[in-house]
Amino acid sequence: MEINPNSFTERLLIDAGIVPGMRILDVGCGNGEVTLLVAKIVGETGNVVGIDQHESALTSARERAHKMALTNVTFQVGDLTNDPLDLQFVDAIVGRRVLMYLPDPDATIRRLMPNLRPGGIMVFQESDSTMIPGRVESWPLHEQVNQWIWQTVEREGANIHMGFHLPNVLTQAGLAVEHIRAEAIIQGQNTAYPLATIVRSVLPRMVEHAVVSEAEVNIGTLEQRLLTERENTKSVYISDIAFGVWGRKPH
Ligand SMILES: C[S@@+](CC[C@H](N)C(=O)[O-])C[C@H]1O[C@@H](n2cnc3c(N)ncnc32)[C@H](O)[C@@H]1O
Secondary structure (H helix, E strand, O other): OOOOOOOHHHHHHHHHOOOOOOEEEEEOOOOOHHHHHHHHHHOOOOEEEEEEOOHHHHHHHHHHHHHOOOOOEEEEEOOOOOOOOOOOOEEEEEEEOOHHHOOOHHHHHHHHHHHEEEEEEEEEEEEEOOOOOEOOOOOHHHHHHHHHHHHHHHHOOOOOOHHHHHHHHHHHOOOEEEEEEEEEEEEOOOOOOOHHHHHHHHHHHHHHOOOOOHHHHOHHHHHHHHHHHHHHOOOOEEEEEEEEEEEEOOO
């Protein structure tokens, strides 16, 4: 995997001080996207453990690590809210879009604190819909589709305003917040944002949570309709704000 110099996640990790040789824990790692990125950064002298509650996601994460011939990555199943966590002592704890799914993120961060060495960092990236839709002219289809996605996630119990709360979650756990940033996820003007692909993967959950019917989504034609709207709209559209924060554990 080539490291993408434009990735918000990657810049956040590097700016936060993730360097070769570090031991890292990636909480709520899912299929390992962030874990594998971290593995590349810490290199063979470091290591990373990804933890997630879903064994199926970890199976896919392990396959990806195997294909990339990475030897410094392991994955462990566990519930961050309940299970006794048998985790290694690390230099940094990272997570992306996971605190928003936890019923009590403050409590989870406090539970993780003993595994972080004094002087170590926690780095989190969370999404936030508070300022969405961001636009100067109307994007009816994009706005509708985005609303379906945010509504689905919210009905699944996620806090869709987690980005704004993130700095305080780290502060409450006793970390000294060193940096807060946010970046708009932009569509339009040839940005390659795969909105229709995202809808296709979320569609069963949209229907399950009675957000929208399959007929209304009309997935077969959605990509073309989105494309037409992009071509006919001169400005750009903001569909998400990614927040990135890191904080340090006092010595
Ligand atoms: C939106 S996914 C993000 C996955 C990954 N961090 C990424 O950015 O690609 C959220 C992940 O958090 C995991 N998760 C949510 N609650 C959890 C919990 N209580 N314990 C462990 N994992 C959890 C889910 O299983 C899911 O894989």
